[in-house]
Amino acid sequence: MGITRQDLDKLKEAAGKRVPKDWIRVGYSTCGVAAGADVVYSVLVEEVKARGLNLDVKKCGCVGLCSAEPLVEVNVEGVPHVFYGKVTKDVAHKIMDEHVSQKKLVENHIYEL
Amino acid sequence: MKRILIQDTNGNLRKELRDFHVSLTSQLRDRNLAEAAQVVIVADIGVYQKGLVAKILPEGFVYGNLEAKHIPAIIEQTIQKGEKIAGLALEKKNKQMRLVLRNCGVIDPESFEDYLRCDGYQGLARALEMGPEKVIEEMKKAGLRGRGGAGFPTWLKWNLTRAVPGAVKFIICNGDEGDPGAYMDRSVLEGDPHAVIEGMMIGGLAVGATQGIFYIRAEYPLAVQRIQKAIDTCYAKGLLGKNILGSSFNFEIEIRLGAGAFVCGEETALIASVEGLRGYPRPRPPFPSVKGLWGHPTVINNVETLANISYIFLHGGEAFGKIGMEGSTGTKVFALTGKVRNSGLVEVPMGISLREIVFDIGGGVLNNKKIRAIQTGGPSGGVIPEQFFDTPVGYESLQKLGSIMGSGGMIVLDENDCMVDISKFYLGFCVDESCGKCAPCRIGGTQMLAILTRIAAGKGEEDDLKKLDEIASAMQKASLCGLGQTAPNPVVSTLKYFAEEYRAHVIDKKCPSGKCSSLVAYSINKEKCTACGMCARACPATAITGSRTDKYTIDKAKCISCGQCFEVCKFGAVVRQ
Numbered sequence: 276m277g278i279t280r281q282d283l284d285k286l287k288e289a290a291g292k293r294v295p296k297d298w299i300r301v302g303y304s305t306c307g308v309a310a311g312a313d314v315v316y317s318v319l320v321e322e323v324k325a326r327g328l329n330l331d332v333k334k335c336g337c338v339g340l341c342s343a344e345p346l347v348e349v350n351v352e353g354v355p356h357v358f359y360g361k362v363t364k365d366v367a368h369k370i371m372d373e374h375v376s377q378k379k380l381v382e383n384h385i386y387e388l
Numbered sequence: 389m390k391r392i393l394i395q396d397t398n399g400n401l402r403k404e405l406r407d408f409h410v411s412l413t414s415q416l417r418d419r420n421l422a423e424a425a426q427v428v429i430v431a432d433i434g435v436y437q438k439g440l441v442a443k444i445l446p447e448g449f450v451y452g453n454l455e456a457k458h459i460p461a462i463i464e465q466t467i468q469k470g471e472k473i474a475g476l477a478l479e480k481k482n483k484q485m486r487l488v489l490r491n492c493g494v495i496d497p498e499s500f501e502d503y504l505r506c507d508g509y510q511g512l513a514r515a516l517e518m519g520p521e522k523v524i525e526e527m528k529k530a531g532l533r534g535r536g537g538a539g540f541p542t543w544l545k546w547n548l549t550r551a552v553p554g555a556v557k558f559i560i561c562n563g564d565e566g567d568p569g570a571y572m573d574r575s576v577l578e579g580d581p582h583a584v585i586e587g588m589m590i591g592g593l594a595v596g597a598t599q600g601i602f603y604i605r606a607e608y609p610l611a612v613q614r615i616q617k618a619i620d621t622c623y624a625k626g627l628l629g630k631n632i633l634g635s636s637f638n639f640e641i642e643i644r645l646g647a648g649a650f651v652c653g654e655e656t657a658l659i660a661s662v663e664g665l666r667g668y669p670r671p672r673p674p675f676p677s678v679k680g681l682w683g684h685p686t687v688i689n690n691v692e693t694l695a696n697i698s699y700i701f702l703h704g705g706e707a708f709g710k711i712g713m714e715g716s717t718g719t720k721v722f723a724l725t726g727k728v729r730n731s732g733l734v735e736v737p738m739g740i741s742l743r744e745i746v747f748d749i750g751g752g753v754l755n756n757k758k759i760r761a762i763q764t765g766g767p768s769g770g771v772i773p774e775q776f777f778d779t780p781v782g783y784e785s786l787q788k789l790g791s792i793m794g795s796g797g798m799i800v801l802d803e804n805d806c807m808v809d810i811s812k813f814y815l816g817f818c819v820d821e822s823c824g825k826c827a828p829c830r831i832g833g834t835q836m837l838a839i840l841t842r843i844a845a846g847k848g849e850e851d852d853l854k855k856l857d858e859i860a861s862a863m864q865k866a867s868l869c870g871l872g873q874t875a876p877n878p879v880v881s882t883l884k885y886f887a888e889e890y891r892a893h894v895i896d897k898k899c900p901s902g903k904c905s906s907l908v909a910y911s912i913n914k915e916k917c918t919a920c921g922m923c924a925r926a927c928p929a930t931a932i933t934g935s936r937t938d939k940y941t942i943d944k945a946k947c948i949s950c951g952q953c954f955e956v957c958k959f960g961a962v963v964r965q
Contacts, residue, residue, distance in 0.1 A: 277626015279634040280513045283504070290505040302493060304578040305610050306571075306732075336579020338493030341732035343431070348493075355391055355445040360431055380391055385430035387443075388484075 295331035299323075299370075302346040303334035310344035311363065318367040319347070330375065343386050353378045360386040390425040390467050391445040395433040404440055404455075405429075411456050415463060425467050432730070435480055436751045451476040483748055485711070485737045487719045488695045492579030497614050500621045503582040509627060511701030515590045516635045520550065523594040529705030531717040532697070536562055536653070536690030537768065537794045538870070539716075539783040542697075545687055549595040549677040552685040557597040560681065560688045561588055562658060563604035563611070566650040567766025568817060570797035572721040573691035575733055577604065577611035580695065581618040585641065587694030589632070590701055592639050595687050600641040603658055605648050616643060650767075650821035654869045655688045657823070668825050669869035690795070692721055712738030716782035716793075726763070726799035727754045736781070743777040746800055757802040761885070765794025767814045767821075768874030770881025771807065790881040792874075806903035807886040808893050811879040812840040818875035829872025832863040836879060844904045848894040856883065902964050905949035909965050912953075914939055916961035923953035923962060 278286070301307070301316045319332045330351070340346060343360030347370065350356045354374055359366065359381060366384055373379045394409060409429065416422050435441045438452035444462075449472050451462070458476060465471045486492075495502035503509075515523050527543035534540045549557065561584060565573040577584060588600045604612050619641050622628040630638045644662050651657045652667040659681050661667040680686025696718060700708045709717050716738040722745065725731045729751035736745060742762055746752070753759045761771040770791035772779075779785050783793050801810065819833040836859050839852050860876035867873045883890060892898050899907040912923070912932075917939045924932040924940055931947040934940030942953070954962045 277629065277632065277634075280516075283509055283513060283633065286501070287504045287507070287510075290501045293501070294505070300493070304492075304575055305608070306575075308610070333496050334498070335495060336492040336497050337575050337733065339489060339575075339733035339735070340730060342730055343732075346493075378389075379426055380393075380428045380430075382429055383396065383431060385393060385428065386432045387430075387434040 295329075297329065297351045298331040298333060299350070300333050300335045300348040302337050302344055302348075304337035306337050306341040307344045307346065310361075312345035314364055315345045315347060315362050315367045318364055319371065322368070322371040326371070326376075328375070338388060340386060340388060346386070349374055351375055351378075354380065358386050358388065359384040389423075392425055392427045392462075392467075393430045393433060393443040393445065394427065395435070395441040395443075396429050396431055408440055408454060408456055408459070412459050412462075415459055416467075419463060421463065421467060432751075433480075434751075435478060436729075436747065438478060441478070447472070449473075450478045450480045452478040481748075483740060483744055484735055485719050486735050487699050487708075487711070488576060488692055488721050489579070489733065489735045490699065491583060492575060495580065497579055497581055498617055500582070500618075500625065503580075507702055508582055508698075509586055509633075511698040512586050512589050512593075513633055515593055515701050516633055516637060520594050520596065523590060523701075524550065526700065526705040527594070527697075530700045530708040531705075531715075532693065532700065532708065533716065533783060534690055535692035535696070535720065535795065537765070537792065539793060542689065542693055545677065545689070546591065546594045548675070549597075549685050549687040552678050554596075554685050556599075556682075556684045557595055558599050558601060558681045558684060558686040559588055559592045559595060559597040560601045560603055560658065560662070560686060561694055562653060562655070562688050562690050563602060563608070564646045564653040564658060565605065565608075565691070565795060566648075566653050566821075567768075567795055567797045568814075569725045569799055570723045570766055570795050572723055572733060572796045574608050574611050576691050576695050576721075577608065578614055581611075581614045582622075583698045584615070584691055584694045585618055585622060587697035588641065588689075589628075589639055590697050591687060591689060591694065593637055595685070597687070598638050598640065600639060601662060601681070602641065602643045603646055603652075603662060604643060605646040607648050612643060612645065619643070649823070650817075651823045651869070651871050654871060657869065658688065659686065668823055669871075671868060692796070713780060713782050715784060720781065720793065720796060722796045722798040724750050724798050724800070727757060727759075727802040727805070728752070728800040729754055738782050739780040741778045741780055742772065745781070745798065746777070750800070753800060753802050757804065759800060760803055760805060761801045761807075763791075763799040763801060763810065763878070764797065765792035765877070766797040767817045768792060768870065768877055769794045769797070770877045771801065771810065771885060772881075773885045790877070790884055792877070804901055804903065806844075806899055806901040807882040807889045808840060808844050808899070809903045811882045812837070812844055814878040815840060815875065818871060822871065822875070826866075826868040826872060828863045828866040829868070829875065832859045832867075833872070833875055835859055836863075836876065840879070843890065843893050844899075845906045846893070846897045846904075850894055852894060853883065853887075853890055902951055902954070908949050908951070909944065910942055910947060910949065910951070910954060911944075911963050911965070912940055912942055913961045913963050916959050918959050918961070920958075922956045922958070926952040926956045928952065 347359045440454040532542045652661045657667045657669040676686045721735045824830045919939045931943045
């Protein structure tokens with residue numbers, strides 16, 4: 276027996292409670308991957324692990340600004356929530372050093388949708 | 389802490405930007421505010437043609453046309469007191485409206501939990517409560533029309549299939565997206581696969597189908613992988629199979645891969661391809677709604693159409709019907725490409741003007757060139773010249789201009805694009821992709837392409853333009869399927885709006901935009917040449933020789949007329965004839 280209508284509501288509620296406070300999303304559709312999102316993603320995951328941060332790094336689809344891929348959306352407490360575009364390996368390290376650790380925005384890579 | 393974001397102007401106003409940045413940081417330092425506000429240069433704020441633009445966070449004020457004299461006020465009023473300066477503030481309006489792309493880039497497409505959190509499968513639950521008749525009623529209220537190109541009302545399509553008796557019916561999702569430069573469907577399949585599956589299940593419920601098929605081209609491996617994973621999850625959770633959500637509705641889904649033939653986007657050819665036959669279209673009637681896959685009633689909906697459906701059942705048909713314009717409700721996703729600053733996917737409510745899409749959302753033309761036209765609808769569409777950019781975007785309004793909405797390709801053409809070349813490109817695409825079954829498409833397309841090639845090479849005759857017109861109208865009337873019927877559209881619309889340009893090619897043997905390489909020749913005006921050597925470095929054919937003392941010359945025998953020297957010369961010394 277599969278899930279019922281009531282299960283759906285319960286699952287939704289449970290899922291809503293499990294939203295992490297701090298997160299990073301990496302655009303991981305064909306346009307992102309073609310531009311190097313896989314490298315960026317692994318750098319971010321490794322850095323989070325190495326620093327022992329409670330920060331959720333997630334793959335997601337494309338938000339639409341394909342010319343600025345790879346796009347990384349960062350939401351960390353104490354810093355405005357922004358999108359970084361044309362992110363390379365170096366920029367990914369900068370995001371961790373400056374944005375996540377020092378709570379400073381990284382120069383030249385912020386895009387607004 | 390305040391953040392002052394200054395928009396990089398991409399080379400324009402470079403000095404103004406630098407001066408503003410320097411004096412802003414030094415004035416902040418003088419007032420001991422360096423720690424209270426971070427100044428950041430950012431790539432894009434999304435406000436264009438407003439000079440120097442800055443945004444202050446966390447308030448979100450956007451200031452435009454900034455000059456150094458505004459700095460003290462910005463510091464005193466906005467940074468220190470958090471007040472908005474009315475004289476500088478711009479209203480930044482978000483012209484996009486994300487219905488289909490609502491979850492794209494927001495959720496993890498491989499996470500079932502994420503989709504549930506965003507009200508996933510709630511629309512299906514509602515549809516199951518309503519039952520098939522009411523589902524179709526709801527769709528009628530929504531007024532959704534097919535997003536694949538033709539714009540046939542979805543409720544009517546469903547109703548026709550529902551009315552045909554039969555125990556076995558199919559619903560197919562057409563993911564055979566083939567227009568050059570268009571990739572809306574790929575992005576939706578990759579970014580929000582469950583939404584498309586949910587839409588398909590609602591469609592299946594409405595028409596009485598128990599089997600759904602995703603027809604996706606094999607060139608989209610990531611999309612296929614994500615849809616497959618989503619299907620597997622649904623089976624594991626009992627959302628596919630028997631008695632879905634505790635109801636009596638049974639539904640199965642499988643994927644069929646397309647080999648990437650453009651004609652397989654046409655529904656009868658698509659059905660043949662799913663059956664394992666060669667992707668040939670067949671005459672209609674009988675329509676697929678009567679006799680489709682394996683001879684059973686079949687409804688075929690485009691990816692974007694299905695992604696809309698889960699939204700409609702979540703928010704109601706009436707609410708959806710209020711979005712957009714009369715006759716064309718909802719939103720449309722466009723793949724904005726070509727000579728535009730922000731290329732990518734945009735989703736806008738119907739009724740918005742082309743100008744708003746290209747200039748306000750797309751950020752205008754690349755490199756400050758002049759815009760000439762916008763091509764919509766891919767190889768079945770046409771070009772729209774600048775005088776019509778304020779037309780509201782809808783199915784009928786674009787058709788009136790000689791183009792179509794199509795699946796959503798939108799290519800911006802600038803002054804360097806030649807209309808003869810553009811129509812040659814699109815027609816060439818259709819000739820390559822023609823299946824060859826019917827003569828008007830097979831022979832007509834080839835003949836038209838031969839004429840266009842001749843015109844572009846400077847060997848055109850006056851009679852050619854008339855011939856193009858005649859063959860085009862024969863193809864439009866006599867071709868078997870949509871491919872051949874619409875293939876001449878780019879030629880017809882460019883002939884209509886840019887007849888002068890065709891005549892320049894045929895009579896004067898000139899290509900005004902300099903694209904058709906047989907019709908242009910480059911030379912260097914020695915008097916204007918400053919012997920900087922930029923042209924020689926840019927030349928890919930090493931046709932430019934000379935030195936800093938002798939100045940430079942172009943060897944006509946080696947020149948491939950690519951125009952690179954013309955683009956790089958800052959002194960107007962390279963002459964195009």
